[in-house]
Amino acid sequence: MRIKTTREQRILYIKTMVRWMLYYVLIFFSFICMTSGTWTKPVLLVPIALCIAVNNNMYASAFTAAICGFLIDMSCDKLFGYNAVLLTFFCIVVSLLYELYLRNKFVNFMLITAAVSYIQCRLDYKFYYEIWEYENVERIFTKVTLKVWIYTLIASVFIYLIIKLINHFLMPKNHLTIEEAITTRTQQNS
Amino acid sequence: MREFLKSTRFKVLLAFLAFLVGIMIYAVTKGGYSVSGASFINTLTKPFRAVSNKISMNIETGLDKFSNADEYYEENQRLKQQIGELNKQLTEFDALKSEVEELRKFVIIKEEHEDFVLSQPCEVLGYIANDPFRSFTIDKGSADGIKPNCPVATAEGLVGITVEVSEHVSTVRTILSPDLSVGAVCSSSSADSGVIEGAILSAENGNTRLSHVSTDNQLKVGDLMITTGRSGVFPENYAIGTIKSISYDSNGLSVCAEIEPCTDIRRLTSVIVITDFSGKKEDIDED
Numbered sequence: 429m430r431i432k433t434t435r436e437q438r439i440l441y442i443k444t445m446v447r448w449m450l451y452y453v454l455i456f457f458s459f460i461c462m463t464s465g466t467w468t469k470p471v472l473l474v475p476i477a478l479c480i481a482v483n484n485n486m487y488a489s490a491f492t493a494a495i496c497g498f499l500i501d502m503s504c505d506k507l508f509g510y511n512a513v514l515l516t517f518f519c520i521v522v523s524l525l526y527e528l529y530l531r532n533k534f535v536n537f538m539l540i541t542a543a544v545s546y547i548q549c550r551l552d553y554k555f556y557y558e559i560w561e562y563e564n565v566e567r568i569f570t571k572v573t574l575k576v577w578i579y580t581l582i583a584s585v586f587i588y589l590i591i592k593l594i595n596h597f598l599m600p601k602n603h604l605t606i607e608e609a610i611t612t613r614t615q616q617n618s
Numbered sequence: 619m620r621e622f623l624k625s626t627r628f629k630v631l632l633a634f635l636a637f638l639v640g641i642m643i644y645a646v647t648k649g650g651y652s653v654s655g656a657s658f659i660n661t662l663t664k665p666f667r668a669v670s671n672k673i674s675m676n677i678e679t680g681l682d683k684f685s686n687a688d689e690y691y692e693e694n695q696r697l698k699q700q701i702g703e704l705n706k707q708l709t710e711f712d713a714l715k716s717e718v719e720e721l722r723k724f725v726i727i728k729e730e731h732e733d734f735v736l737s738q739p740c741e742v743l744g745y746i747a748n749d750p751f752r753s754f755t756i757d758k759g760s761a762d763g764i765k766p767n768c769p770v771a772t773a774e775g776l777v778g779i780t781v782e783v784s785e786h787v788s789t790v791r792t793i794l795s796p797d798l799s800v801g802a803v804c805s806s807s808s809a810d811s812g813v814i815e816g817a818i819l820s821a822e823n824g825n826t827r828l829s830h831v832s833t834d835n836q837l838k839v840g841d842l843m844i845t846t847g848r849s850g851v852f853p854e855n856y857a858i859g860t861i862k863s864i865s866y867d868s869n870g871l872s873v874c875a876e877i878e879p880c881t882d883i884r885r886l887t888s889v890i891v892i893t894d895f896s897g898k899k900e901d902i903d904e905d
Binding site for chain 1: 619622627630631634635638639641642643644645646652653655656659660663666667670671673674675677678743744745746747748749750752753755782789796797817818819822868884885
């Protein structure tokens, strides 16, 4: 990759700032949606944290996952920090998986979101309902937990598209495009 | 992978995870009060949540009219039939008398609560996401004199109890939850008492359940259940709900009943918190 000029570096810095601002605006509105109304709602912050982890460095992903986790704890009235620990762990693992083994594809993202959100929903059901042996507790699994999981999966498609759109305009490119390569070559020759 | 496990990055992330676990453990020790970070976010997002919830409730109500039009039509027809039946009953003096007496008892209960110290009316900020027992948050907190384990009610009846209080927001656990037990007695016969404790099946219909009632009871459908006030958590003689159906417990040794709360807990917009009343147990927090 060619060396960037000061102007390009400044643009890159601004783009990164705007990108992260947009990520956090998305997180904020998802939190507000999760705390509104009485219907069963998807846990929007799980796919958001995962999608950010897929596309960004591990430290930033871990921090964002912790924030998302804390917000889930607040909106779902869970022990403060429970979902933060869970989501941070998963986002570190996902970030590492993408770094070493996986390609940034929609199918991979959906499979990972399905697995992580299922584990999150299942653990939630386990610790908050099943473990207390309420009468007819399995109804909560079929009527709430599975519903939330399916809704989360459906919502993750839209979240993927939104974050992809943000990244398309604001994510720094790792490789030169053909046009950039030609321009660079022309500049070097002249 | 091995390189990653040996790297500084791995150690930093491990330390971060340990820090988060530390916060979680700290939150456990707070005994009903929010962690200051959560309290800050709650205060910050409160106006947005209030506005968003109002919009969401309006949309839900609007969509509800369309999606449940058939149901409402049937309900309307059924209610018309019921009105006809009730009109017949109104002509009968005995039925009228018993109904008036029941209402008078309810009025007396209201008049007898002069000892209550009430909070300002609290607006419901929103229901807890995906909670089958309809816990919700209100826009008043410790700054308004609310503490954990304060009874929450409407003018019609008991709603629940505060479980987590931050400075300007509190979380309320409702009587639909199996985690909340309320000693209850029938308003017409004080001998028939039991424990009101939510159940998953009942909560699906917005009802709660009365259990541990002796088999030789005088309970009948339509009876009003009120609080006993023996625990010191809830005030005495406050309306909870009416009996919808009576059956035997699964063990067959006692009777249980489906209770329809006096107020529809699934559609609350405002409530009051009873911060103090005579007979309140002072060391609830320590318990």
